[in-house]
Amino acid sequence: MKYVDEYRDGSLAKGVAKEIARQARAERVYRFMEFCGGHTHAISRYGLEDLLPVNVQMIHGPGCPVCVLPMARVDMAIACAMNPRVTLCAYGDLMRVPGSHASSLLKAKAEGADIRMVYSTLDVIRIAEAEPNREVVFFAIGFETTTPPTALAIRTAEKKGLENFTILCNHVMTPPAMRAILDGASDGDEAPVRIEGFVGPAHVSTVIGTRPYEPFARDCAKPVVIAGFEPLDVAQAILMLVRQINEGRAEVENQYVRAVTRDGNAKAQAAIAEIFEMRESFEWRGLGWLPSSALKLRPAFSGYDAEQRFGLKTKPAKDNPACECGAILRGAKKPRECKLFGTLCTPDTPMGSCMVSPEGACAAHWTYGRFRETEAQRVKEVA
Amino acid sequence: MTLEKPVRRRLDFKNGRVDLSHGAGGRAMGQLIEDVFVAAFDNDWLRAGNDPSAFDVAAGRMVMTTDAYVVSPIFFPGGDIGSLAVNGTINDIAMAGARPLYLSASFVIEEGFPLADLRRIAASMGEAARGAGAPIIAGDTKVVERGKADKVFISTAGVGVAPPGLNLSSDAARPGDVVILSGTIGDHGVAVMSKRENLEFETEIRSDSAALHGLVAQMVATAGLSLRGMRDPTRGGLAATLNELAHQSRVGFSIQEAAIPVRAEVAAACEFLGLDPLNVANEGKLVAIVAPQGAQALLAAMRAHPLGAEAAIIGSAVEDDNRFVEMRTAFGGGRIVDWLAGEQLPRIC
Numbered sequence: 001m002k003y004v005d006e007y008r009d010g011s012l013a014k015g016v017a018k019e020i021a022r023q024a025r026a027e028r029v030y031r032f033m034e035f036c037g038g039h040t041h042a043i044s045r046y047g048l049e050d051l052l053p054v055n056v057q058m059i060h061g062p063g064c065p066v067c068v069l070p071m072a073r074v075d076m077a078i079a080c081a082m083n084p085r086v087t088l089c090a091y092g093d094l095m096r097v098p099g100s101h102a103s104s105l106l107k108a109k110a111e112g113a114d115i116r117m118v119y120s121t122l123d124v125i126r127i128a129e130a131e132p133n134r135e136v137v138f139f140a141i142g143f144e145t146t147t148p149p150t151a152l153a154i155r156t157a158e159k160k161g162l163e164n165f166t167i168l169c170n171h172v173m174t175p176p177a178m179r180a181i182l183d184g185a186s187d188g189d190e191a192p193v194r195i196e197g198f199v200g201p202a203h204v205s206t207v208i209g210t211r212p213y214e215p216f217a218r219d220c221a222k223p224v225v226i227a228g229f230e231p232l233d234v235a236q237a238i239l240m241l242v243r244q245i246n247e248g249r250a251e252v253e254n255q256y257v258r259a260v261t262r263d264g265n266a267k268a269q270a271a272i273a274e275i276f277e278m279r280e281s282f283e284w285r286g287l288g289w290l291p292s293s294a295l296k297l298r299p300a301f302s303g304y305d306a307e308q309r310f311g312l313k314t315k316p317a318k319d320n321p322a323c324e325c326g327a328i329l330r331g332a333k334k335p336r337e338c339k340l341f342g343t344l345c346t347p348d349t350p351m352g353s354c355m356v357s358p359e360g361a362c363a364a365h366w367t368y369g370r371f372r373e374t375e376a377q378r379v380k381e382v383a
Numbered sequence: 384m385t386l387e388k389p390v391r392r393r394l395d396f397k398n399g400r401v402d403l404s405h406g407a408g409g410r411a412m413g414q415l416i417e418d419v420f421v422a423a424f425d426n427d428w429l430r431a432g433n434d435p436s437a438f439d440v441a442a443g444r445m446v447m448t449t450d451a452y453v454v455s456p457i458f459f460p461g462g463d464i465g466s467l468a469v470n471g472t473i474n475d476i477a478m479a480g481a482r483p484l485y486l487s488a489s490f491v492i493e494e495g496f497p498l499a500d501l502r503r504i505a506a507s508m509g510e511a512a513r514g515a516g517a518p519i520i521a522g523d524t525k526v527v528e529r530g531k532a533d534k535v536f537i538s539t540a541g542v543g544v545a546p547p548g549l550n551l552s553s554d555a556a557r558p559g560d561v562v563i564l565s566g567t568i569g570d571h572g573v574a575v576m577s578k579r580e581n582l583e584f585e586t587e588i589r590s591d592s593a594a595l596h597g598l599v600a601q602m603v604a605t606a607g608l609s610l611r612g613m614r615d616p617t618r619g620g621l622a623a624t625l626n627e628l629a630h631q632s633r634v635g636f637s638i639q640e641a642a643i644p645v646r647a648e649v650a651a652a653c654e655f656l657g658l659d660p661l662n663v664a665n666e667g668k669l670v671a672i673v674a675p676q677g678a679q680a681l682l683a684a685m686r687a688h689p690l691g692a693e694a695a696i697i698g699s700a701v702e703d704d705n706r707f708v709e710m711r712t713a714f715g716g717g718r719i720v721d722w723l724a725g726e727q728l729p730r731i732c
Contacts, residue, residue, distance in 0.1 A: 001651050010641075010715045017715075047716015119582065231714050347724030368718040371707045 007230030008046065016235040017051035023242050030056045032241050033331055034199040035178060037064030037359025038229040044368035046231035056238060059193065059331040060361035062177055062286060063201060065142040066093045067329060067353045067360045070283040071317040073170055074099035077139050080168060080312055081105065081113040087131065088168075089124040090139040092117045093357045096350060100317045105139075121153035128157070128165040137306045141170040145203040147295065148268040151275040154297075154304050166306035169296055172282060174204050175212050176293035180284075181330055182220050193331045197241040199234060200226040202256055207272075209264025213252045221250045228256040275301055285319075285353055286329030325352035328361050335362040336373060342366060394418050399498040406492070406526025419498070420488075420522060423505035424512065428520035436520040438485060441544040448475035449540035455730040457504065457534055460574045461589030464537055465504035467666060467732060469511035469519075470594045471617070472541040477596040478613045478669065480551045480603045481543035483517035490522070491536040494529045504535065515594045517541065543596075549603060555611040556632035560700040561678035563671045565598065565685055566591070566693040568621050569649040572663035575731055576656065584655075588648050593667030598690045602671065605684035609677025615669050617732055622661040622720045624670050625708045632672075635703025638720070641713045642697045662723040664731045672700065 006012075024030060034040055040060045043049060049058065062068050078099050081088035088105070095106040095117060109115040114134070118124055121138060128136035140150045150167060157165040178198060200213055205226045213224045223244035227237030237255045244251060254260055275298060282294030297305045306312065319325065323345070324338035335341050335354070345351040347363050354360035358367065394414065404411040421429045428436035450471050457464040469486065476483045488508065492501065512519050545551075570591040577586045595615065602610060612632075616624035621643070625636050645660045653660045667690065673681050678696060685691030698710075708720040 001647055001654065004651075004654060008714050010713050013715045045718060046712050046714040047718045048714070050716035051714075231716075347721075363724075367721045367724075371705070371709055371717070371719050 004230070007228070007232045009232065012232055013051060013235060016232065016239055020056060020235070020239045020242060021053045023239065023246060024053050024056050025246065026055065028055065030197075030242055030245060031059060031195055032057070032197045032199060032238060033059045033061045033181070033195045034234065035061035035063040035174065036199075036201045036204070036229075037067065037357060038202060039199055039227065039234055040064070040361055040364050041359050042229050042231050042234055044364035047368070048231050048234060049369070049372065051235065052238070056242065059195060060328070060364070061181070061198075061331060062284070062329040063143065063174065063204075064354070064357050064359040065146065065172070066097055066357035067325065068172065068177070068284045068286065069097060069141055069170060069353065070285045071099055071319055072283065072314045074105075075103070075317050076307075076312050076314060077168055078103055078105060078108045078113075080137055080306060080310055081108050081115050083135070083310060085135045086310070087114045087116060087127065087134040087136045088139055089116050089118045089127060089136060091119075091141070094139060094141065097353050097356050098351060121149045122156075125153055125156050125160070125162070125165065128162050129160065132164055134164060135309075136165050138165070138167045139170075140167045143172055143174050143201070143204050144207045144272070147171045147276065148207060148271050151271040154275050154301055155271070157304065166304050166309050167297070168306040168312070169276075171276065171295040172284065173293055173295070174201055174208070175216055176290055177284065177287060178216055179220070180287050180290050180293070182222065195222065195331065196245055197223040197225070199237045199241070200224045200252070202227060202229045202233070202259070205256065205260045205264065207265050207268045210252050210254050210260060210262050211264070217250050217252045223250045223253070225253045226256050226260050228259065286326035320351055323352040325354045325362075328354050335365040338362070342370065394498055396499050396502055401492050401494060401496045401498060401501060401526055403494055403526055403528070406524055412524060416522075416524060419502050419505050420524070423502070423509035424519040425509060426518040426520060428518065429522075434521075436485070438520070441484065443547050444479075444481070444545040444549070446476055446479040446481045446543045446545055447540070448472060450475065450538065452537045452539070452732060453533070453730050454575060454732050455533060456575070456578050457500070459578050459590055461570075462592035462666070463504055463507050464535065465508035466511040467590075467592050468537040468539045469508050469515070470592050470666060471732065472539040473515050473517060473594040473596055474615045474666075474669070476541050476543035477594070477599040478551070478615055479543070479545050480549045480599060480610070480613070481545035482600065483515055483541055483543040483596055486512055486517050486519045486539055486541040487521040488519050489538040490524050491532050491538075492524065492526050493532040493534050494526055496534055501535065511594065515596060517543075546603065549608070551610060551612050553612050553614055553628050554631040554633075556628055556634050556672040556700045557611070557674075558634055558700050558702040559675055560611060560672050561675055561696055562625070562636060562638065562698045562700065563673060563678065563682055563685065564621065564643065564695055564697045565595075565669045565671070565691045567644045567646050567649065568616065568665055568668065569645060569653060569660035569663035571666040572620070572731055573649045573652045577652065582656075584652065586648055586652060588646065588652065591665055591667035593690055595667065595669055595690060598669070598685065598688045601684050601688050602681060606673055606677045606681040609674040610681065611672040611674065613669050613671050616665050618664050619723060620660070620662040620664055621670065622659070622708070623722050625720060626706075626722050628670070628672065629706040629708055632700070633706065634700040635706055636698055636708045637701045638698030638708065638710045640710050642695050644693050644695055661720055666732065
């Protein structure tokens with residue numbers, strides 16, 4: 001497949017791996033966080049870890065929209081869907097995310113709630129048009145990548161005068177989460193995770209550009225390399241991070257030049273700005289309540305807000321106390337360090353959100369990497 | 384004195400639809416069976432009109448299997464629910480190294496289903512069954528109210544006979560055994576998905592739906608007892624099949640991504656649908672486990688058959704208490720090939 005295979009080429013990968021091994025200084029350990037679940041998935045699916053020297057280590061970050069969605073918001077969506085007038089539309093990944101008391105959208109659907117999997121926000125608009133007697137609610141989640149399509153759906157609904165369309169808005173933002181991780185944001189009390197550099201988001205950065213990371217790199221003195229989601233992209237970004245560390249630089253560099261510019265996609269940004277404004281604070285699974293980290297509808301568009309239309313309220317919800325999703329999302333723990341991993345919690349019967357989405361650290365490790373555990377032991381010893 | 388016979392109206396295959404009377408056990412049902420199924424399946428057993436059909440038992444090991452088909456859409460590039468049902472049952476029989484002998488078919492039809500579509504499906508089943516030399520000699524028809532089924536569901540069963548002494552089984556793989564795949568993966572799943580509502584995309588990909596008994600006969604003749612087991616990687620794809628073989632045989636597998644044939648169009652479609660071809664369904668492919676000494680001869684025999692022209696050795700069985708299917712990626716790393724969690728897409732077959 002042209003323009004894809006090139007980025008998965010084994011011989012090119014060997015070359016980059018060799019260069020990483022040559023440049024990484026034996027006397028130190030390089031710990032990098034790949035922020036995005038897309039990168040986590042690529043690393044696991046292509047076995048990138050096998051190409052890295054033992055002293056270059058990747059820590060999985062929280063950039064998986066499904067994983068950071070707190071249980072209380074899942075509960076809210078289920079409560080909304082149980083309203084007999086409501087048709088709740090959601091991306092497929094969300095169906096199995098656990099809510100309180102082992103509930104999920106999938107189970108609610110089996111109990112009779114009208115919940116439909118969609119591939120795009122335009123599917124939701126089509127459903128709302130075709131079924132004017134149903135209250136069609138879109139369970140909107142995701143980082144800056146999925147926010148513009150939601151904004152577009154609102155614009156379209158307005159243009160078409162659709163009165164039976166609303167959204168349950170859970171759109172969150174990347175830079176505040178990156179900062180929170182370094183600041184040691186936590187719902188536990190462990191020390192901040194030691195991270196020396198970030199593999200920065202691919203798709204998110206096509207929208208927001210590389211500029212928003214500049215203050216972050218400067219203030220926190222951490223290098224950020226924006227990278228594509230193909231395995232060779234990630235490998236090259238790791239090499240660029242090793243170089244920055246060796247040279248004592250902390251800059252924003254762009255590996256993903258074929259898609260990302262410094263200023264990003266102005267149209268998409270304008271669409272977001274037109275429809276959404278900052279929430280004061282929003283709860284993230286694993287990171288707790290973060291100020292100015294999520295979006296809500298502007299007052300002019302509050303008619304499209306499902307929370308308002310159906311009077312939905314957040315009820316406090318608690319994860320299973322043994323579930324380590326929080327620490328795993330912060331990079332403080334590895335999936336194997338969770339007692340539930342691979343025993344009570346597997347992709348077939350997920351208890352934590354990180355085991356649900358293929359981009360989640362636990363699901364990626366379980367699905368692709370768990371054969372490597374004897375090797376992980378070896379890395380730990382070196383570190 | 385014989386009364387004048389009432390006029391028997393022919394079924395309207397242009398605009399007619401199945402209604403509840405076609406499943407009610409009366410004359411309407413008799414006519415539907417006669418004009419659609421007996422006409423298409425065309426054999427003496429059905430013409431005799433008995434509920435059970437009798438046949439002589441062949442010498443050898445008898446095998447039996449049954450399947451249900453609910454694929455949506457019912458017509459897709461490269462096949463339809465009818466040929467899929469026949470080929471699928473024949474393939475299940477063939478995986479025991481057996482020759483298919485006789486089939487049965489039951490239909491659950493939704494009220495309002497076009498008679499033309501039903502006839503088209505029956506014709507395609509008759510053709511597939513005749514092609515395999517395995518007539519459909521028993522059947523049943525039920526009609527349910529609109530909305531209680533989706534168009535038509537078909538359940539098929541079949542019996543076959545395996546050569547004496549041949550005992551192929553999924554629990555027979557031993558460390559060192561070679562894994563051969565008969566051709567490209569993912570064609571069926573992608574062909575069906577390409578016609579799915581909400582998902583439609585332009586592609587030339589056709590389902591690989593095919594009856595594999597001919598290929599299997601050639602394999603059994605060549606490999607004989609060095610052939611340990613076979614499996615057709617349908618739902619869940621190659622990944623599920625290898626995991627099932629690993630668990631049943633208590634071994635692991637080590638496979639090479641670069642050795643697995645995938646059509647460029649299928650790879651591209653999977654790419655934008657976010658699927659892994661390893662998890663996508665096939666309906667005309669098989670995985671064979673063979674003792675190392677028989678592998679090259681078997682591969683050559685498979686490649687000599689049109690349905691195995693792209694056959695490839697993709698890996699081997701290894702000792703592994705974890706029963707992992709490990710794959711060396713084309714990128715150069717290692718990964719597990721696991722069962723898919725949850726449902727990739729319902730009603731693929």
